[in-house]
Amino acid sequence: MNGKKTTEILAFAGPNGNEILFPVATITGKGDGPHFVITAGIHGAEYPAIVAAITLFNELKTENVLGKITIVTIASVNAFEARTPFVNPLDKKNPNRVFPGNPRGSYTDVLVHYLFNKIIAEGDYYLDLHGGDLVEALEPFSLHHVGVNELVDSKSRELAQYYALPNNIATTTNSSWSDDGTSYANAAKLGIPSAIVEAGGIGQLDQDSVDLHLRGLKNVLRHFGCLKGEAFEPIGQHYYRDFIWLRSPVKGIFYCAVKLGDSLRTGQPVGTVVDYFGNLLVNIKAPVAGKLLFLTTSPAIAVEGLILGIGIK
Numbered sequence: 245m246n247g248k249k250t251t252e253i254l255a256f257a258g259p260n261g262n263e264i265l266f267p268v269a270t271i272t273g274k275g276d277g278p279h280f281v282i283t284a285g286i287h288g289a290e291y292p293a294i295v296a297a298i299t300l301f302n303e304l305k306t307e308n309v310l311g312k313i314t315i316v317t318i319a320s321v322n323a324f325e326a327r328t329p330f331v332n333p334l335d336k337k338n339p340n341r342v343f344p345g346n347p348r349g350s351y352t353d354v355l356v357h358y359l360f361n362k363i364i365a366e367g368d369y370y371l372d373l374h375g376g377d378l379v380e381a382l383e384p385f386s387l388h389h390v391g392v393n394e395l396v397d398s399k400s401r402e403l404a405q406y407y408a409l410p411n412n413i414a415t416t417t418n419s420s421w422s423d424d425g426t427s428y429a430n431a432a433k434l435g436i437p438s439a440i441v442e443a444g445g446i447g448q449l450d451q452d453s454v455d456l457h458l459r460g461l462k463n464v465l466r467h468f469g470c471l472k473g474e475a476f477e478p479i480g481q482h483y484y485r486d487f488i489w490l491r492s493p494v495k496g497i498f499y500c501a502v503k504l505g506d507s508l509r510t511g512q513p514v515g516t517v518v519d520y521f522g523n524l525l526v527n528i529k530a531p532v533a534g535k536l537l538f539l540t541t542s543p544a545i546a547v548e549g550l551i552l553g554i555g556i557k
C-alpha cells in the first residue's frame with residue numbers, strides 16, 4: 245500500500261441554505277492497520293484540542309502509519325469562526341447533546357448527522373478531542389461509555405487508559421450525568437470503541453495541553469497498532485464511576501471558594517451567589533464527596549447555570 249496524506253473540505257447542504265463544512269485531513273499508512281477517526285472542535289472554542297489534531301496530522305509520517313487516520317480538525321467551523329462557546333451560533337444547540345443527529349432537524353442536528361454517519365461511523369476506533377470551553381477550566385480527564393458489551397466497553401476503557409490523562413470516568417445513559425446525545429456514547433453503541441478526551445480550557449492555546457493531547461494521541465495509536473513504536477503504560481491514573489454536575493438554583497454573580505483538583509467533602513461550601521447589589525442569594529455546597537474536575541470561571545451564572553463537575557469513585 246502506498247501511503248499518502250490528503251486534506252479536503254467536505255461540504256454538505258444544511259438547512260436554510262447554510263452550508264456545512266468539515267476540514268478533513270487523512271493519513272493512509274504504508275501498511276495495514278485499523279482506521280482511527282479523530283474529531284476536534286465539536287466545541288469550536290476548545291483550542292488545544294484543535295491544534296493537537298492539526299499538529300498530529302502534520303507530524304505523522306505515512307511510513308510510520310499502519311491503516312488509516314481520519315482527522316476532522318474543526319467539526320464546528322462556524323462556532324470556531326464566531327468564537328461561540330458550547331453551542332453552534334446558528335441554532336444555539338450544543339452539538340455534543342444531539343448525536344446521532346437528525347437530517348431533518350436544525351443546523352446542528354444536520355451537521356451532527358453528517359459528521360456521525362459519513363465520518364465517525366466509518367472508523368474502527370473513535371476519539372473526540374475537547375477541553376474546557378471559553379468560560380471553563382478543567383483538570384485533564386476522559387469519559388468513556390459502558391454498557392454496550394464486554395468487548396466494546398473494555399476497548400473504550402483502553403482508549404481512555406492509553407490516552408494517559410490523569411482522570412477517567414465511565415459513563416452510561418443512566419449515569420447521574422447522562423451521556424445520551426454525546427458523540428462517544430453513540431459511536432460506542434454502534435460498536436466502535438470510543439472516548440472523549442479533555443485538556444486545556446478558558447480560551448487559552450496553552451502548549452502543555454496541546455502536548456498532553458499529542459502524547460495521548462500517539463500513545464493510543466501505537467497501542468492499537470495504527471502507528472509504529474512502543475506504547476508506554478500509563479501509571480497513577482484515577483478512575484471514577486460517575487460524574488456529578490452542580491448547577492445554580494438562581495441567577496446572579498458567583499463567588500467561587502474552591503480550586504480545580506480539590507477533593508471535596510459532602511456539604512463543603514463551594515461558593516456563593518449574590519444578586520446585582522451584592523446581597524447573598526444562596527450558599528452553594530458540594531452535593532457529594534469527590535474530585536473537582538471542572539469549574540465555570542465566569543462569575544455570570546444563569547438559573548440552572550453550570551457551576552462545576554465532580555468525579556466520584
Ligand SMILES: [Zn+2]
Pocket residue numbers: 286287290374375377
Ligand atoms: Zn467540549
